[in-house]
Amino acid sequence: MNLFLYLARESPVHRLDPRTKIFLLLGSFVAAVLFSQPGPLAILLGVLLLYGATARALGNLRRIWFLLVSIAIISMVSWSIFTRGATPLFWRVTWEGLRYGIGAAIKIDSMIISGLIFLSTTRTEEMVLGLIRLRVPYRAAFAFSLAIRMVPTIIGTAVTVTEAQRSRGLDLESGGPLARLRKYIPLLVPMFLQTLRNTDQLAKALESRGFGARRERTWYLEIGFHTADILALTLGTILLVIFVAIRFLG
Amino acid sequence: MPMIRLDEVSFRYRGATQLALSGVSCHIRPGELVGLLGRSGSGRSTLACTLNGTIPHLVRGELRGQVHIGDQDIRGRRPRDLADRIGFLFQDFEAQLFSTNVALEVAFGPENLAVPREEIVRRVERYLRMVRLDALRHKLPAGLSGGQKQRLALASVLALEPQVLVLDEPTSDLDPAGRRDLMEAIRSIRGDRSLTLVLIDPETDEMDWVDRLIVLDRGRVALSGTPAELWDKGEALEKLGVKGFTLARLASSLGFRERWRDADQAAAAIRATGWRVDGGAVDRLRMAEGQRPPGEVLLEVEALMHRYPDGTEALSGVSCAIRRGEFVAILGQNGSGKTTMVKHLNGILSPTAGQIRLLGQSLRGQPAARLSRRVGLVFQNPDHQIFAERVRDEVAFGPRLHGLSEDEVSRRVDEALEAVGLAGAKDLDPFVLTKGSRQRVAVASTLATKPEVIILDEPTTGLDHRELQGMMALIRRLNEEGHTILIITHAMAVAAEYARRVILMQDGRIVRDGSTRDIFRDESSLRDLGLTPPPAVQVANRLGVPALTLDELIACLTKSINSPIHQFTDPPIHESAPGRP
Numbered sequence: 091m092n093l094f095l096y097l098a099r100e101s102p103v104h105r106l107d108p109r110t111k112i113f114l115l116l117g118s119f120v121a122a123v124l125f126s127q128p129g130p131l132a133i134l135l136g137v138l139l140l141y142g143a144t145a146r147a148l149g150n151l152r153r154i155w156f157l158l159v160s161i162a163i164i165s166m167v168s169w170s171i172f173t174r175g176a177t178p179l180f181w182r183v184t185w186e187g188l189r190y191g192i193g194a195a196i197k198i199d200s201m202i203i204s205g206l207i208f209l210s211t212t213r214t215e216e217m218v219l220g221l222i223r224l225r226v227p228y229r230a231a232f233a234f235s236l237a238i239r240m241v242p243t244i245i246g247t248a249v250t251v252t253e254a255q256r257s258r259g260l261d262l263e264s265g266g267p268l269a270r271l272r273k274y275i276p277l278l279v280p281m282f283l284q285t286l287r288n289t290d291q292l293a294k295a296l297e298s299r300g301f302g303a304r305r306e307r308t309w310y311l312e313i314g315f316h317t318a319d320i321l322a323l324t325l326g327t328i329l330l331v332i333f334v335a336i337r338f339l340g
Numbered sequence: 341m342p343m344i345r346l347d348e349v350s351f352r353y354r355g356a357t358q359l360a361l362s363g364v365s366c367h368i369r370p371g372e373l374v375g376l377l378g379r380s381g382s383g384r385s386t387l388a389c390t391l392n393g394t395i396p397h398l399v400r401g402e403l404r405g406q407v408h409i410g411d412q413d414i415r416g417r418r419p420r421d422l423a424d425r426i427g428f429l430f431q432d433f434e435a436q437l438f439s440t441n442v443a444l445e446v447a448f449g450p451e452n453l454a455v456p457r458e459e460i461v462r463r464v465e466r467y468l469r470m471v472r473l474d475a476l477r478h479k480l481p482a483g484l485s486g487g488q489k490q491r492l493a494l495a496s497v498l499a500l501e502p503q504v505l506v507l508d509e510p511t512s513d514l515d516p517a518g519r520r521d522l523m524e525a526i527r528s529i530r531g532d533r534s535l536t537l538v539l540i541d542p543e544t545d546e547m548d549w550v551d552r553l554i555v556l557d558r559g560r561v562a563l564s565g566t567p568a569e570l571w572d573k574g575e576a577l578e579k580l581g582v583k584g585f586t587l588a589r590l591a592s593s594l595g596f597r598e599r600w601r602d603a604d605q606a607a608a609a610i611r612a613t614g615w616r617v618d619g620g621a622v623d624r625l626r627m628a629e630g631q632r633p634p635g636e637v638l639l640e641v642e643a644l645m646h647r648y649p650d651g652t653e654a655l656s657g658v659s660c661a662i663r664r665g666e667f668v669a670i671l672g673q674n675g676s677g678k679t680t681m682v683k684h685l686n687g688i689l690s691p692t693a694g695q696i697r698l699l700g701q702s703l704r705g706q707p708a709a710r711l712s713r714r715v716g717l718v719f720q721n722p723d724h725q726i727f728a729e730r731v732r733d734e735v736a737f738g739p740r741l742h743g744l745s746e747d748e749v750s751r752r753v754d755e756a757l758e759a760v761g762l763a764g765a766k767d768l769d770p771f772v773l774t775k776g777s778r779q780r781v782a783v784a785s786t787l788a789t790k791p792e793v794i795i796l797d798e799p800t801t802g803l804d805h806r807e808l809q810g811m812m813a814l815i816r817r818l819n820e821e822g823h824t825i826l827i828i829t830h831a832m833a834v835a836a837e838y839a840r841r842v843i844l845m846q847d848g849r850i851v852r853d854g855s856t857r858d859i860f861r862d863e864s865s866l867r868d869l870g871l872t873p874p875p876a877v878q879v880a881n882r883l884g885v886p887a888l889t890l891d892e893l894i895a896c897l898t899k900s901i902n903s904p905i906h907q908f909t910d911p912p913i914h915e916s917a918p919g920r921p
Contacts, residue, residue, distance in 0.1 A: 094440065094480065094482070096440060098441075098478060098480075213440045213441070213444075214439075214440050215439060215440060215444055235438075236438070239438055242482065243434065247724070250719070250721075250724045251724050251725065253683065253688050253719070254719040254724045254725040255725060256688055256708045256709065256712070257686055257688060257708065257712055257716070257717040257719065257786075258712055258725065258737055258738040258741070258785060258786070258789070259709050259710075259712040259713065259737075259738045259741035259742055259789065260709060260741060261707065261709035261741070263707075275727065276725075276727045276737065279727035280723060280724055280725055280726060280727050283723065284723055284724065287723070288434075288435055291430065291432050291435035291436075292435050292438075293398060294394055294398055294419070294428075294430070294435075295428075295430060295435050295436040295438075296438070297394070297397075297398060297418065297419035297420045297423075298392060298394070298419045298420075298423060298427065298428040298430075298497075299423060299436075299448055299449040299452060299496065299497070299500065300420050300423030300424065300449050300452035300453045300500060301420060301452050302420050302452070303420040303421055303423055303424075303452055303453060304452065304453060304454045306454050307451050307452055307453075307454050308450070308451050308454050308455060308456060308457055308460065309451060309457065310443070310444060310447035310450075310451055310457060310460045310461070310464070311444070312457075
């Protein structure tokens with residue numbers, strides 16, 4: 091099972107410097123939190139989808155559509171119920187509450203989609219290199235990438251351990267809440283120990299490949315700002331300025 | 341000057357009472373290839389870990405003596421400081437890969453050592469070509485096969501251009517094809533002899549091409565010499581818990597003194613010196629085979645298909661019937677669907693299409709928790725299931741889940757531990773046991789639920805020669821006591837010696853299914869699947885003897901003129917034995 095979102099494709103967005111993409115990601119987050127009304131947020135979502143299409147990354151939406159739809163429904167329902175407003179529609183739901191709910195749904199989904207585009211077009215190594223050029227210490231940036239690296243390993247261990255204990259007769263589906271909780275001990279103990287062993291192995295392997303041997307290191311990957319980056323940064327800045335202007339002037 | 345110099349090196353793991361290494365001294369010349377042998381716990385890996393500072397910097401304990409790499413005393417040097425001098429390839433290939441593509445993986449080491457970029461580009465090209473992965477440079481390492489991953493790890497270590505390379509059981513977790521390709525890669529880097537190599541591998545027969553073998557026992561060098569010198573030291577090796585060379589045992593049993601390089605040479609020598617096939621003995625072999633006819637059909641698999649959520653089809657129409665009392669080995673490369681198939685037999689996975697019946701009753705809708713009483717599945721790695729603080733509680737886990745009374749539970753725990761030879765370990769913490777014993781605890785926990793069928797996924801991986809023999813003797817006894825046994829294995833010698841039926845799988849299908857004797861006689865179709873029969877069977881096939889073990893082969897050969905004599909039949913045409921340089 092491939093748990094990485096990165097899509098090894100050719101696209102103008104893939105070729106952008108990771109720093110540019112980090113800026114665009116943060117810019118989209120800022121734009122999203124500026125608004126609570128559906129109108130401008132829908133425009134932001136439209137811009138993001140256009141960006142995603144350019145990146146040829148929208149295929150990945152299929153992998154998280156369930157998450158996106160669930161968030162949308164939950165936020166629309168809960169905000170509709172709990173937000174008071176002046177224009178009742180039916181039961182406790184008011185026009186204002188519903189609008190706020192829709193806005194929140196688009197806001198959260200936009201942020202997730204923006205993150206998805208970033209991860210679909212940026213390798214972990216590019217991310218690390220980008221962060222370092224932005225003055226994040228190498229060890230911190232690498233720890234971050236190692237955490238991402240460990241996720242599939244841990245999931246794999248969890249699956250195997252669960253299968254092994256089910257083969258011995260462990261039935262996770264029956265019993266009261268307390269009984270169920272106790273059933274997790276045979277799962278958690280081997281998972282925890284196996285993960286410890288894995289990290290121990292990882293540490294040995296990292297050391298033997300010279301990790302941390304020198305104060306300086308070199309990079310096989312090359313990143314740098316090109317015309318496309320300047321274009322993307324300019325466009326991103328203009329859009330952000332427009333969004334800020336709408337929020338505070340319009 | 342030696343490349344590696346150990347002077348009176350001793351090491352005690354923190355918290356241990358005994359020394360893991362006790363006064364080891366040895367010199368290894370530049371360019372030499374040394375093989376390390378020894379039972380588990382003999383100190384092989386410990387010794388390897390002292391060479392690059394993993395001991396004492398990452399594994400704590402008390403280290404004495406001196407280790408020199410070239411002219412440098414490595415005391416106080418961490419592995420990362422030695423990374424450009426001494427490379428380390430580990431058994432666990434998953435843990436050695438950190439990157440999101442193959443080329444970046446190879447670049448990681450040189451980057452850490454601040455090698456200039458143009459030079460890194462050159463090394464990435466060079467070493468990927470050397471391990472034949474250059475076509476996959478843009479692939480995600482996680483998506484490679486085990487053998488490819490280990491070759492990638494090898495290229496990544498070579499890219500540091502060390503003077504010494506330590507290979508710590510690099511093939512143990514690989515399937516036969518992965519093993520063969522990795523060994524070929526290792527042989528090819530031997531080409532220019534600029535590297536000093538230390539190779540740990542449990543398979544003595546695979547070590548016949550090294551310059552020198554060092555056998556460790558209880559932390560000391562017990563025996564050392566070239567493969568030629570150790571060729572006829574089979575007994576001494578066995579005493580140290582290490583398997584001797586198979587062909588050497590055959591040679592000495594038949595009174596030959598020369599060293600045979602491969603099965604072809606052995607067969608030719610045997611033919612040329614008046615040995616004949618003893619027809620009576622062959623008939624007796626065949627008779628013994630028919631003595632225990634299997635019982636009724638226990639498990640029936642019909643047109644089984646399985647597709648994983650991500651769309652890969654792991655099984656595409658598998659059908660077979662397992663009868664009561666059978667001993668079946670399932671062979672095939674990783675990814676051929678072996679494990680996926682057996683996970684259907686106890687209900688862990690549900691078929692995408694097709695049927696499985698246990699004594700005529702469909703398994704569909706029956707939860708794994710209930711089925712586990714009838715079909716027991718022992719996973720490959722015992723550490724994926726052991727959780728209790730005492731061996732007895734670990735073994736009692738299954739019976740308790742099945743709601744048996746405490747009296748019955750403790751009776752079954754005693755029985756099961758008795759059966760696996762761990763009766764004395766009842767109150768120990770499972771984690772103080774060796775890998776082989778933990779594997780036994782796992783078998784005992786399955787045994788305690790008294791299943792009719794016991795399936796074992798690679799039960800001998802990671803066990804040394806004696807542990808392997810003990811484990812297989814146990815499984816054979818369970819079979820003789822009436823349990824139906826299925827094993828998945830990559831160890832051809834194990835399949836040949838113990839199983840009576842072999843199922844060959846490839847790409848989610850069963851490609852052959854027959855008696856072990858028939859399957860192993862047909863060497864070319866095994867080779868088509870990347871499988872090689874064990875040396876004894878190779879010789880037997882070349883002589884036209886249907887033997888599956890060395891003892892059977894020896895029993896079928898005679899020089900006597902009184903026994904009914906079969907002429908050597910012309911052996912079927914074989915592809916040549918695995919290439920030697």
